[in-house]
Amino acid sequence: MIRCLDHSSPSLLTDSAVRPLRQTLEHRIVDFLGFSTDPADGVAGLRKFRERDWKRGLSWMDDAGLAFYFLQKIKDANLTRSLPNWVLSRLEQSFTANRQRVDDMAQRFDSLNRQFRSAGVRYAVVKGLSIVPQFCPDAYLRHQGDFDYLVDEAWLPTAQRIVLASGYIQKPSTSNQESIFVTPGMSKASRSPQQYSACAPHAVELHLEMWESDTHRLPPIPALFSVNRTRTQQWQGLSFPSLLEDDEFLLQVLHACQHLFTYWIRMSSLFEIGYFLHRRAGDTELWKQIERRVGENAMLREFVVVITELVADLFAAPVPTLVQGWAHAIRPATRVWIENYARQCAFCIIPSHDLCVLPTSKLVLFLHQQYEDACVDEHAVRGRLMSFPRLTRMASALRAKPSLFLSRSWWKRNLVIRRSLFHLLAGFRYVCEIPRWRWLNRANLRPTSPSP
Numbered sequence: 001m002i003r004c005l006d007h008s009s010p011s012l013l014t015d016s017a018v019r020p021l022r023q024t025l026e027h028r029i030v031d032f033l034g035f036s037t038d039p040a041d042g043v044a045g046l047r048k049f050r051e052r053d054w055k056r057g058l059s060w061m062d063d064a065g066l067a068f069y070f071l072q073k074i075k076d077a078n079l080t081r082s083l084p085n086w087v088l089s090r091l092e093q094s095f096t097a098n099r100q101r102v103d104d105m106a107q108r109f110d111s112l113n114r115q116f117r118s119a120g121v122r123y124a125v126v127k128g129l130s131i132v133p134q135f136c137p138d139a140y141l142r143h144q145g146d147f148d149y150l151v152d153e154a155w156l157p158t159a160q161r162i163v164l165a166s167g168y169i170q171k172p173s174t175s176n177q178e179s180i181f182v183t184p185g186m187s188k189a190s191r192s193p194q195q196y197s198a199c200a201p202h203a204v205e206l207h208l209e210m211w212e213s214d215t216h217r218l219p220p221i222p223a224l225f226s227v228n229r230t231r232t233q234q235w236q237g238l239s240f241p242s243l244l245e246d247d248e249f250l251l252q253v254l255h256a257c258q259h260l261f262t263y264w265i266r267m268s269s270l271f272e273i274g275y276f277l278h279r280r281a282g283d284t285e286l287w288k289q290i291e292r293r294v295g296e297n298a299m300l301r302e303f304v305v306v307i308t309e310l311v312a313d314l315f316a317a318p319v320p321t322l323v324q325g326w327a328h329a330i331r332p333a334t335r336v337w338i339e340n341y342a343r344q345c346a347f348c349i350i351p352s353h354d355l356c357v358l359p360t361s362k363l364v365l366f367l368h369q370q371y372e373d374a375c376v377d378e379h380a381v382r383g384r385l386m387s388f389p390r391l392t393r394m395a396s397a398l399r400a401k402p403s404l405f406l407s408r409s410w411w412k413r414n415l416v417i418r419r420s421l422f423h424l425l426a427g428f429r430y431v432c433e434i435p436r437w438r439w440l441n442r443a444n445l446r447p448t449s450p451s452p
Helices: 025-032 041-042 051-064 067-076 085-119 153-165 245-261 268-282 284-294 298-315 319-327 332-340 342-346 363-366 382-386 387-399 401-404 406-411 416-445
Strands: 123-126 146-151 170-171 178-182 203-207 229-237 240-241
Touching: 025 041, 025 051, 025 067, 041 067, 051 067, 051 085, 067 085, 085 146, 085 153, 085 240, 153 170, 153 178, 153 203, 170 245, 240 245, 245 268, 245 298, 245 363, 268 298, 284 298, 298 319, 298 332, 298 342, 332 342, 332 363, 332 416, 342 363, 363 382, 363 416, 382 406
Parallel strands: 123 240, 146 203
Antiparallel strands: 123 146, 170 178, 178 203, 229 240
């Protein structure tokens, strides 16, 4: 049984700074989407919120990827009258636009796949349409911003030429494990509701590995995913190779962890894992396959526990028996992080968009420290604290194209001041939390007295 900890620990911040005094609309929306929640009960908590709350909540749902999952559940439960008319209208308009966007992107997607097959490229589609219907019941409920491919290294140059010939432009990358291409000449609208337009930009990403150990300074997971372990998947007449279901689940877990370690995770990624667990938690054969794939990799096993328990906490999804067993053996500090920080990190705002006084995003560094590669130097934590991935990519772009330095629109688009301020404030928040983190870990290791 998981032992609850006393939260009256010493901290440079008060408990009111750590958790809200009342549930926000965002928290209520997540509760409403729970897989064990009665929609009628869940919607009751939404009625008290005002127009200002809904305006903020709509932007949050767009950023979190939950807007259409929320709309669909409202419709399925015949509760549309419970929402303000303008909120429902806004969601419906965005959904209509997103359907057109998905159809438009599907044509581009099919064209790339046909060219890859014609050239003999060995590849597998990952994320995106490949997770429908296992993790998402309907592709129109997702906002897709890119096409992701796992490509055999020998065929990477051929795949790159095909993408470039299709009209995409290659972006500078700080990783030698991926190549990123973007659509040229499209409007740079990336936030709600313009993000759902068919004219909004998208990217094509070619990956040699799906786990970027160097980027996160974590141990590698060699050859976990391979183009040799695929199946043929169908969607509305399109055909493409995708990973097997056991690998798909592990990839979704690692993808969620990678976003956590870069200080923001899209809530829809967790919801989609919850949808998978809701449908497949009792599939004994599937979890045996997952157990074989994980093998003796303790870090991967604990990542499965972290993400699965977080999803269960947020969306009331079932935890498979196998993962319950793994949960008993995770390291104590990881247990402390799950119980005290996981939920805060899941609700983090996008660093570059909205600023708060003390962002909690970098509290994930407490979890990151448990798995750092033994080969990294003693100042790894300081390096992660001062690591600014987006700013690093911007520096690479400037080196590749110095003329960008004089481009006012480029500086404005990349929100340099906002990003820098976020890292400064989030780093300060992390430093303030260190005493409490140490206290919680000491309390967790302290033996409990037996009951009389």
